[in-house]
Amino acid sequence: MTTFDLDKIPSQKGRIAIVTGANIGLGFETALGLAKKEMTVVLACRNIEKAKLAKQDILKEVPNADLEIMQIDLSKLDAVRAFAKTYLEKYQTLDLLINNAGVMVPPFSLTKDGFELQMAANYFGHFLLTGLLLKTILATPNSRIVSLSSMAHRSGKINFDDLQSRQKYSAIQAYSQSKLACLMYGYELQRRLEVAGHTTTISTIAHPGASHTNLGQHIPKWAMTLFSVFMPLFSHSAKAGAQPTLWAAIGVAEGGDYFGPTGFREIKGKPGKVDSTPLSKDKDIAKKLWEVSEQLTDISYSF
Numbered sequence: 471m472t473t474f475d476l477d478k479i480p481s482q483k484g485r486i487a488i489v490t491g492a493n494i495g496l497g498f499e500t501a502l503g504l505a506k507k508e509m510t511v512v513l514a515c516r517n518i519e520k521a522k523l524a525k526q527d528i529l530k531e532v533p534n535a536d537l538e539i540m541q542i543d544l545s546k547l548d549a550v551r552a553f554a555k556t557y558l559e560k561y562q563t564l565d566l567l568i569n570n571a572g573v574m575v576p577p578f579s580l581t582k583d584g585f586e587l588q589m590a591a592n593y594f595g596h597f598l599l600t601g602l603l604l605k606t607i608l609a610t611p612n613s614r615i616v617s618l619s620s621m622a623h624r625s626g627k628i629n630f631d632d633l634q635s636r637q638k639y640s641a642i643q644a645y646s647q648s649k650l651a652c653l654m655y656g657y658e659l660q661r662r663l664e665v666a667g668h669t670t671t672i673s674t675i676a677h678p679g680a681s682h683t684n685l686g687q688h689i690p691k692w693a694m695t696l697f698s699v700f701m702p703l704f705s706h707s708a709k710a711g712a713q714p715t716l717w718a719a720i721g722v723a724e725g726g727d728y729f730g731p732t733g734f735r736e737i738k739g740k741p742g743k744v745d746s747t748p749l750s751k752d753k754d755i756a757k758k759l760w761e762v763s764e765q766l767t768d769i770s771y772s773f
């Protein structure tokens with residue numbers, strides 16, 4: 471398949487998806503798209519009131535949508551564990567895990583687990599969540615794990631000497647590092663699935679280009695005002711930005727595929743397969759990052 475058209479995707483009735491950060495932006499559009507395809511969607515959000523509003527909005531468009539709200543804070547390992555426990559007590563299968571939630575360029579802070587906030591919410595929380603749900607995902611035929619990366623991965627480096635930016639914090643560098651980590655994780659997870667002989671569960675990755683969402687909330691007001699002048703030229707809607715994620719989730723894809731907008735510099739445009747930097751494909755760094763992540767989140771993935 472060289473194009474993706476949600477309308478042409480068959481019904482996904484009977485299948486279950488978790489979308490993290492589903493209350494707004496790309497996560498909301500992704501959840502809406504899946505609901506349109508009759509999937510059961512778990513809206514995994516940290517704020518229940520916001521999630522309720524999102525649920526109402528989805529129901530306005532898809533009155534028979536099968537939606538469930540479950541609370542998760544991806545920046546807290548114990549909250550991720552609590553979410554996984556609640557999910558596994560209720561469901562025996564999981565067809566799609568969409569690791570979407572994220573935060574960009576906040577002021578420096580360390581979480582109570584000792585992680586820099588962006589690394590915590592964007593990367594480590596999802597690393598742990600996937601590990602905790604993996605057995606159930608593997609037991610579900612044709613299941614997928616979708617990681618959200620960004621164009622920002624291109625300027626990212628995994629700084630093992632100061633992974634949590636304790637010595638020096640650059641908000642944008644930490645964001646880029648977290649999004650590079652998500653991408654490297656998506657590739658490494660696929661490699662590990664293959665080594666373990668799992669052919670019906672795959673890991674795919676997506677990025678939305680530059681999408682008009684709430685992600686810029688921590689960018690200074692003056693910069694946002696300036697950017698808003700050029701916004702129509704250099705960004706697209708959240709709905710358009712969610713198309714690569716939806717393709718990675720329910721379109722024709724192979725393990726390790728990376729989807730994004732295919733217009734100028736992948737900023738916007740129709741979704742398609744895209745490439746990533748040589749660094750993002752470095753297997754040694756990915757292996758080291760995996761090992762460090764298992765150690766820091768106290769989980770040992772079992773394939």
Ligand SMILES: NC(=O)c1ccc[n+]([C@@H]2O[C@H](COP(=O)([O-])OP(=O)(O)OC[C@H]3O[C@@H](n4cnc5c(N)ncnc54)[C@H](OP(=O)(O)O)[C@@H]3O)[C@@H](O)[C@H]2O)c1
Pocket residue numbers: 490491492493494495496497515516517520542543544545546569570571572573574591592618619620621649677678679680681682683684685686711
């Ligand atoms: N927009 C873009 O141009 C762009 C570009 C590249 C990549 N991305 C990636 O796309 C993903 C979605 O971003 P977006 O643009 O849709 O941003 P958004 O509108 O700000 O939505 C982010 C979502 O993540 C949730 N979230 C943040 N921290 C969380 C935490 N600790 N625990 C649980 N949920 C948390 C937010 O919840 P609250 O509403 O409660 O804050 C919200 O639901 C992110 O991974 C981002 O890095 C976006």
